[in-house]
Amino acid sequence: MTPAVPGVLLAENGPDSFIWWAWVGDHLDEIWERTVQHVQLTVIALVVGFAVSTVLALIALRFRRTYTPITGFAGVLYAIPSLALFAFLVPITGLSLLTAEIGLVSYTLLILVRNMVAGIDGVPAAVREAADGMGYTPWRRFVAVDARLATPTIVAGVRIAAVTTVGLVTVTALIGQGGYGALINDGLSRSFNTPIVVGAALSILLAMAVDLLLVGAERLLTPWARAGRR
Amino acid sequence: MQSQQTVGGADGPVGADAATPAVPATATQPTAGPAEAAIRLVAVTKAFPQATSPAVDRLSLEVGRGELTALVGPSGCGKSTTLKMINRLIEPTSGTIEVGGVEVRDQPRHELRRQIGYVIQQIGLFPHRTVADNIATVPRLLGWRKATIRARTAELAGQVGLDRDLLDRYPSALSGGQQQRVGVARALAADPPVLLMDEPYSAVDPIVRAHLQDDLARLQQELHKTIVLVTHDVDEAIKLGDRIALLNVGGHLEQFGTPAEVLRAPANEFVERFLGRERGLKRMALITVAEVPLGGGPMVQADAAPAEAEAAMAAEGVDWVGVLAGDELLGWADGADLAGAARVGDAPRTPFRAFVRPGTTIREALDNIVNSRTRVAVVLDDDDRYLGMLTVDHLAEALE
Amino acid sequence: MSVPAPLLAAGDSDPGLWSEFWSYLTTADNWTGDRGIAALLVAHVQISVVAVLLAAAVAIVPAVLLGHTRRGAFLAVSVVNIGRALPSFAIIALVLPVSLEWGLGLGFWPTCVALVLLAVPPMFTNAYTGVRDVDPGTVEAAVGMGMTPTRVVTRVEVPNASPLIITGVRVSAVQVVATATLGALVGFSCLGSLIVEGFAQQNDGKLLTGAFLVAVLSLVTEAFFSLVQRLATPWLRAPRRRARPARSDPPAVALDA
Numbered sequence: 001m002t003p004a005v006p007g008v009l010l011a012e013n014g015p016d017s018f019i020w021w022a023w024v025g026d027h028l029d030e031i032w033e034r035t036v037q038h039v040q041l042t043v044i045a046l047v048v049g050f051a052v053s054t055v056l057a058l059i060a061l062r063f064r065r066t067y068t069p070i071t072g073f074a075g076v077l078y079a080i081p082s083l084a085l086f087a088f089l090v091p092i093t094g095l096s097l098l099t100a101e102i103g104l105v106s107y108t109l110l111i112l113v114r115n116m117v118a119g120i121d122g123v124p125a126a127v128r129e130a131a132d133g134m135g136y137t138p139w140r141r142f143v144a145v146d147a148r149l150a151t152p153t154i155v156a157g158v159r160i161a162a163v164t165t166v167g168l169v170t171v172t173a174l175i176g177q178g179g180y181g182a183l184i185n186d187g188l189s190r191s192f193n194t195p196i197v198v199g200a201a202l203s204i205l206l207a208m209a210v211d212l213l214l215v216g217a218e219r220l221l222t223p224w225a226r227a228g229r230r
Numbered sequence: 231m232q233s234q235q236t237v238g239g240a241d242g243p244v245g246a247d248a249a250t251p252a253v254p255a256t257a258t259q260p261t262a263g264p265a266e267a268a269i270r271l272v273a274v275t276k277a278f279p280q281a282t283s284p285a286v287d288r289l290s291l292e293v294g295r296g297e298l299t300a301l302v303g304p305s306g307c308g309k310s311t312t313l314k315m316i317n318r319l320i321e322p323t324s325g326t327i328e329v330g331g332v333e334v335r336d337q338p339r340h341e342l343r344r345q346i347g348y349v350i351q352q353i354g355l356f357p358h359r360t361v362a363d364n365i366a367t368v369p370r371l372l373g374w375r376k377a378t379i380r381a382r383t384a385e386l387a388g389q390v391g392l393d394r395d396l397l398d399r400y401p402s403a404l405s406g407g408q409q410q411r412v413g414v415a416r417a418l419a420a421d422p423p424v425l426l427m428d429e430p431y432s433a434v435d436p437i438v439r440a441h442l443q444d445d446l447a448r449l450q451q452e453l454h455k456t457i458v459l460v461t462h463d464v465d466e467a468i469k470l471g472d473r474i475a476l477l478n479v480g481g482h483l484e485q486f487g488t489p490a491e492v493l494r495a496p497a498n499e500f501v502e503r504f505l506g507r508e509r510g511l512k513r514m515a516l517i518t519v520a521e522v523p524l525g526g527g528p529m530v531q532a533d534a535a536p537a538e539a540e541a542a543m544a545a546e547g548v549d550w551v552g553v554l555a556g557d558e559l560l561g562w563a564d565g566a567d568l569a570g571a572a573r574v575g576d577a578p579r580t581p582f583r584a585f586v587r588p589g590t591t592i593r594e595a596l597d598n599i600v601n602s603r604t605r606v607a608v609v610l611d612d613d614d615r616y617l618g619m620l621t622v623d624h625l626a627e628a629l630e
Numbered sequence: 631m632s633v634p635a636p637l638l639a640a641g642d643s644d645p646g647l648w649s650e651f652w653s654y655l656t657t658a659d660n661w662t663g664d665r666g667i668a669a670l671l672v673a674h675v676q677i678s679v680v681a682v683l684l685a686a687a688v689a690i691v692p693a694v695l696l697g698h699t700r701r702g703a704f705l706a707v708s709v710v711n712i713g714r715a716l717p718s719f720a721i722i723a724l725v726l727p728v729s730l731e732w733g734l735g736l737g738f739w740p741t742c743v744a745l746v747l748l749a750v751p752p753m754f755t756n757a758y759t760g761v762r763d764v765d766p767g768t769v770e771a772a773v774g775m776g777m778t779p780t781r782v783v784t785r786v787e788v789p790n791a792s793p794l795i796i797t798g799v800r801v802s803a804v805q806v807v808a809t810a811t812l813g814a815l816v817g818f819s820c821l822g823s824l825i826v827e828g829f830a831q832q833n834d835g836k837l838l839t840g841a842f843l844v845a846v847l848s849l850v851t852e853a854f855f856s857l858v859q860r861l862a863t864p865w866l867r868a869p870r871r872r873a874r875p876a877r878s879d880p881p882a883v884a885l886d887a
Contacts, residue, residue, distance in 0.1 A: 018731055077850045080845045081808030087825045087841035091647050092836045160714065165719030171812070174829070184723040188815055193727035200720030208716035318776055343776030348773070352767025358789045358865045368775050401867040415776070606872075 008131055020194045031183070038206060039180030041169045044101055046162055049108030052142065056109065059117035067117060074110035082107070082171045100172040104134040107168055108161040115157025119150025152225060161212055166207040170199065180206070234426075246401035266545035267328075268424060269316060275376050276311050285311045286481030288325070294615070295423075296454040300471030302461050304504070308481030310439025313426050316458065317346045329424060344368055346447060346479035347417030347425035347455070349378075350432050353409050355401040361560050362397040362410050367421040387414040389446055389452070407438040411445070428458045431466065464505060468493070468512055490516045494629075513595045513629060514593035519609055521585050522595075522628040529554055529608065532575030538570045550604055553579055557615040562604060585610045588617070592628060643682045647834055651842070654835030656697020665819065671767050671843065674820040677813065678851075681742050685749035685802060690795065693754045697761025697782050697791070698783050718809040721748055725816045736817030741810070748809055749802035755778045756798025760791030800855030823848065 013021055024031070056074075060067040077085070085103045093099040123146050131141045152230025185198030186192070219225075256440045267299050271291045277284040284307040287480035293299045301309040315318040316327055318339045327334045334342055362383050387394050401409055410430065417425055431439045447470060450457065461467050467474045468489040476484045476492065478500055486498040487589045496502040505512065529545040530539045532555050539551040551566040553574055561579035571577040586595045586607050598607040599622055607620040654660055673738030680813045696702040725740040734740055764787050772786045788795070821844045828837025860867065 016730075018727055075852075076849065079804055079808075081811045081848055083808075083822060083825055084844040084848075087828065087837050088845075090829075091838065099633045140777045163714045166782045167715075167719070170717050170719040172814075173719075183721060184720060188723055188726060190728070191726065193730065196723045196727050200724050202716070203720050204715050207717065208711075211711065211715065214805035319770070319774060340778045343774055345776075348771065348774035350767060350770055351749060352770070354767035354769070354771025354774075356764065356772070356786060356790075357765070358792075358863070367772075367777075371776055371781075373719040400865040402865065402870045403868055414773075416771075452725070 011083035012144075015194075016191070018184060018193055019197045021061045022128050022196060023194045029203070034132075034178055034180055034183055034199070035102075035202065035206070037177075037182075038166070038169050038203070039099075040173060041104065041177060041179055042102060042165050044161070044212070045108060046158070046163050048051075048101065049105045049112060049161060049165075050158070052105060053109055053112035053116060056113045057120075060113065060144045061120055071110060071114055074113055074210055077106040082168055083174065086171070095176040099175055100177040102164055104168055104172070106162060110229075111157050111161045111164070112154075116150070116154050119153030119157075120146050123149045124152060124220075146196075150220050152218060153212060155221065159218075162210045162214060163207045166203060170203050206218040242499075263397075267297050267562035268330060270291035270296075270326075270328040271312070271457065272326045272328075274312070274315060274327060275323045276308070276315060277323045282536060283480055284323070284408075286315070286322075288405050289477075289483055290479050291475055291483060291486065295455060295456050295459055297472040298450055298455075298457040298459060299473045299475060300461060300467035301460045301477060302464055302467040302471075303484075303503075305488045307477040309462075309477050310481075312462045312477070312481065313428050313458055316424075317343050317348060317426055324582065340371075344371055344420065345422050347422045348422075348426070349410075349413050349417045349425065349427040351429040351431075353413040355409055355412055356418070357401055360398050360400055360422055361392075361404070364401065364412055365416045365419050367416055368422075372420055374420075383415075383420060386398055386418060389418070389449060390415045396421070397572075405438075406434045407442060407523050408440055410434060410438075412445070414449075420456075423456055425457045426454045427457060429460055429462070430590060432446075432461070432463070433500045439466075446470060448488070454469070465512070467514065476504060482559060509630065511593055515591050517592045517628060518588060519590050519592060519595050519620065520588035521605075522592060522624055524609055524620060525624060527552055527608075527619030528617075530574050531555065532560060532573065534574050536571055536577075538572060539568055539574045547623075548604075552582075552608075552619070554616060557588035559608065559610065559614075559616045582608045587612060588619070591622075596622070596625055609613065647838070649705075650835035654839045655814075655842070660836075660839075665823070667824070667839070667843070670819060670821050671847075673818075674807070674810055674822075674844075674847065676737060677742055677745065677810050677818070677820065678803065678804035681745035681806050681810070682750055682803045684742070685753055685806075686744045686745065686799060689750045689753035689798075690757045690800075693757035694761050694783065694791070694795075697758045698779075698787060700762050702758070705757055706762075707872075709751050709758075710755045713748075714757070716748060716751075718723065718748055718805065719812055721811060722812045722816055725813075738818060741813040741816060741818040745806045745809055745813075749806050751800040752805070753795075753798040755847055756794045756801070757791065760794030761787045761796075764790045776870075793859060793866060794856060796859040796862060800852065800859070803851050803855060804848055807851050811844050812875060815861075 015023070056070050062069050082103060085106065086099060089099045089102055093102065127145060127149065128141070131145045134144065169177075169179045170181030170184060173185040175181060178201040180199035183195040183202075186200065187194065187196035254511065267294070271289055273288045273290055274286060274459045275284050275288050276429045280526055289308075289312060291299075291312075295317065301312060303309050304505055313322055315322045315333065316329065329346065355361075356367070356547050359367075359526075365383045365386055366379045369382060374382070383397065384394060386392075387397060392415060394412045396404060396408060396412075401412065404412065413430070417427075431442050437604075443466060450470075459467070459470060471489055473487060474489055474492050475486045478484050484504075484578070485492055489514065492501065493505060493509055493516065496505060496509070502509070525576040526552065527541040528548055529552040530542050532553050543549060543551055544567055551563050551565065551568070551574065552562045553560040555575075559582060561581040562573075563574065563577040564578050568574065582602075582604075584598045584607070586598055586609055588609065588611060593611075595607045597618065601603060605621065609617040609620060634881060645650050659666075665670065693706075696705070710751065721744045722741065726736070728734070729736055729740045761783075768786060768790065772782045777785065810818075810820055811822035813820055814826045819833070821840055826838050826842055828834065862869025
């Protein structure tokens with residue numbers, strides 16, 4: 001077989017090709033279904049992960065000594081390979097959505113908690129003092145000043161977590177969940193190229209799209225970071 | 231120990247020639263400088279790409295051996311650029327620069343730099359090396375023996391006033407002032423004849439800065455390095471500089487001379503403005519009482535008759551008289567109290583509370599005058615013998 | 631030996647699970663032979679080491695040189711973003727079609743190449759950022775004292791960037807160990823094979839043994855590089871005079887995800 005470039009592939013397209021366009025055309029419905037699944041799995045993981053991380057970050061900020069154990073635990077979760085984590089969970093929670101989401105959420109915690117705490121810590125002391133001096137109550141200051149100024153760092157964390165999660169969702173196919181991973185898994189089990197290539201390419205595209213979306217969100221949330229920059 | 235790394239012939243016997251105050255030069259022209267130049271810039275121009283006008287424009291300057299020359303001016307005047315062209319951190323667009331009689335471009339950059347100490351505002355200590363290893367940087371580059379380096383490091387720590395316990399610490403454990411001392415020690419490590427200092431003290435607080443400035447002055451008295459110091463602080467330039475080069479935006483040399491010369495006769499409005507409002511006071515800080523012709527003052531011996539005191543008071547136009555016993559100053563007596571006394575010494579006396587010495591600056595003397603009830607400053611020598619009296623008139627005369 | 635909590639909890643409700651795991655792990659026969667745990671572990675470590683070394687060779691030198699010139703910020707940002715967007719499972723899965731297309735066969739090398747691909751971005755970005763962000767004053771002092779450019783790089787910039795360089799290697803290595811597990815899906819025998827076969831054969835003992843060993847290997851890798859980092863950067867542990875942010879500490883905003 002000669003090394004091929006996509007253009008050549010198009011010419012002699014078939015089931016053994018890198019990507020068989022006819023198959024793609026026939027399976028647009030399935031591809032769309034997988035896309036919806038992939039997005040769902042990602043969004044659930046991010047929303048739950050953000051909520052859990054917010055609680056953990058608030059605990060870490062309020063009780064400083066808990067920061068190291070919290071991030072240490074999240075770090076261990078983060079270091080465990082996804083397949084292993086799912087393997088631990090399957091005998092308990094089965095091949096279920098719950099298993100998938102527990103795993104996915106676990107991986108967001110380290111990044112989100114660390115960036116939330118770093119973002120709040122990065123608020124200049126002078127700004128805090130000025131806010132206190134003007135009579136903010138502590139909680140109000142936290143919401144209106146600290147959290148707002150920490151937004152860029154927090155969004156940076158959300159971006160990393162989101163892109164990572166999009167990638168990890170593919171792995172959940174191995175425990176019977178969907179998303180693009182199901183396409184990949186299908187292709188692997190049949191040694192059939194096309195679904196693998198489609199699944200991989202689309203998950204990369206989705207990751208990039210999500211990243212761009214969050215960059216846009218960050219710009220909207222932090223107008224001061226743009227104004228007056230030279 | 232220090233002589234092993236004599237470089238480029240520029241490290242002459244220090245002391246004799248350098249310690250003698252240079253002949254007061256008529257140094258308002260750019261090229262007029264001390265007779266023996268350790269660093270010579272001739273028509274040096276630096277034009278950065280994309281800049282509309284050159285950062286330094288045909289600057290000529292001679293830096294005297296063993297002298298501290300301060301380059302001072304507002305930001306954008308090219309003073310740092312000028313400094314960095316001497317050790318070729320920046321290459322001039324045109325013109326020549328000689329250090330120790332050798333054109334800087336005739337030697338590889340890194341070799342040139344190893345012969346020139348370099349101190350910068352950010353200090354730039356290597357965070358991953360201990361203080362001792364930081365100081366040993368250039369000696370190591372030059373391949374000194376380990377034992378020599380260790381001895382040299384210890385010696386330098388003493389010279390710059392650094393506790394030897396600190397040598398094994400990492401820079402992050404040091405205060406800003408200590409770090410700056412290490413920076414100076416590191417620059418001096420291989421005993422380079424020339425030291426370049428780029429705003430070395432602008433990042434430390436005023437109290438530490440004053441300490442570090444005093445340390446440098448003391449060190450320079452010992453070592454007589456050829457130092458070029460860049461600063462935006464005209465007071466620092468006046469305090470430390472043997473000569474000051476005032477640069478204007480675009481690297482124009484507006485005036486070059488000793489601090490006293492520059493303060494006495496600013497070459498133009500720019501210099502005058504840059505020196506600031508208290509130019510007279512700054513000048514006074516450079517002149518000592520010893521340089522001022524003292525007046526005798528309304529002084530009489532304690533055993534003199536009141537009539538003699540009356541005459542002295544009349545001559546000086548005051549209503550008090552100083553009372554002496556030989557060379558010893560007893561105090562002063564009010565003219566009104568003299569009437570009933572047989573001798574001046576019998577009248578009630580008030581002791582002088584403030585004295586100045588010949589080494590005192592006349593700025594301090596002025597402070598004394600202003601604060602004294604008698605409107606004079608009494609000058610005593612180091613053995614407390616009466617030398618004379620200073621009035622505002624004397625000071626004004628000295629400043630002319 | 632520490633066992634993750636969920637497993638213990640499961641052991642309470644289902645005593646069989648724990649004993650299945652334990653008996654599989656401690657049966658000597660399971661460790662020996664061509665497809666034994668020992669062989670799989672060795673293969674897993676082998677491919678990880680080779681991939682990390684290759685990636686380091688490819689990534690770190692250009693990153694250091696680019697960081698030294700303080701140029702190429704756009705390239706660096708692009709590498710981070712692309713690196714993050716590459717889903718490891720997808721990359722590994724692509725080994726199959728690519729190998730078939732080019733006739734490379736399956737096994738060690740195709741998987742290794744995929745792992746290298748994943749390992750390069752974190753190493754590159756961390757090394758680049760680390761060198762670029764060395765305090766300019768430190769570099770200026772080094773140059774001003776007469777260090778040659780080579781010396782500035784090797785004696786000043788690289789040591790000061792080493793916390794971040796090592797962070798990059800650590801992140802990559804952990805990711806490589808994790809992703810090598812997935813190599814089992816494309817014909818590379820490693821610890822992941824235990825998990826895949828455990829699923830397929832519904833053998834919970836095998837499944838959990840594989841998961842356990844992979845997790846331990848990842849954590850050991852993480853711990854190993856943390857230790858290397860500590861030993862390589864004694865100045866970061868020294869007592870500090872003032873609590874000011876240390877430039878050379880790995881930034882909290884993770885470059886390492």
